[in-house]
Amino acid sequence: MSEPPPEPTSIGTWAKRYYYANRAAVEAVLRPHGLGSTQWAVLYELTTSGPTSQRDLGRVLHIERASLSGVVATLVRKGLVEQTPSETDQRQRLVMLTDAGRSVWKKLPDPFAEVRTVALEGVDAGEVATAIRVLERATAQVERHSFG
Template sequence: MAHGAPAVSAANRQRSPAERIDREAVRAYRLEEQIGHLIRRAHQRASAIFDAVMRGFDVTPVQFAALAKLHDLGPTSQNLLGRMVGIDPATMFGVAGRLAKRGLVRQGPDPSDARRILLDLTGEGRAVVEGMKSVGAEVSARTLDPLTPGEARELQRLLARIC
């Protein structure tokens, strides 16, 4: 708080604690400077670029994240795969189902644990994920286009720190 005004104004002295308002903070608030808002906007733009570049594959960003990690790991349970890429179990249920319905993934039992469902890439799934990985750098490059290479690396580093 950089200004000299009292933290609680005269107008607020009568109110209940929950309704006390810092007028100076209200006046100073700028939505477009808030980190959450900037991230939300950036997320919209990055998704749009992914859609444009990956159009031909008909796979969403989240579906691709699951496929890509499954490609790295080999057969993996739904929950674990979701944990690796940041998809909660309730969401993963739908994602895995859609990938299975499209024939990109197989859902099988885990012999060592009857609770788990093992996901595995099908041949088509492998072909799709490899095709997408081979042009994946293009998505990041286009998204980072407004920045210099140094700035791009810095942004990547800072985002990784706040995750």
């Protein structure tokens, strides 16, 4: 017996629909620049935090190791980042922006801010704050609960 589809008015349904709409819009903003949202996130993190071990980059961005390896490899091929062995642990790779990466970064829009501006146009700041609080609390409660 299959599960019934989620209610069209449930908070989970709307959170998921917003996530997918937001992701598609961010990808559309970045497409002319030849980047995807995960590549942008890696460049953002390296711009704001400086050289970072690939392991720490994955933790900060919540990206699985195999996925991050592919993203970093693509950015290396594009000449935007480089990898070097870590001075403290030769098994680890340090990822850093190249000069070309810094130059490209300066020209990139912030796709998340651009999409957020469109998404929240006309929405009261108090309503946005309430939505954030509700989703934060619901997420924390689900993560703490033991299902199964």
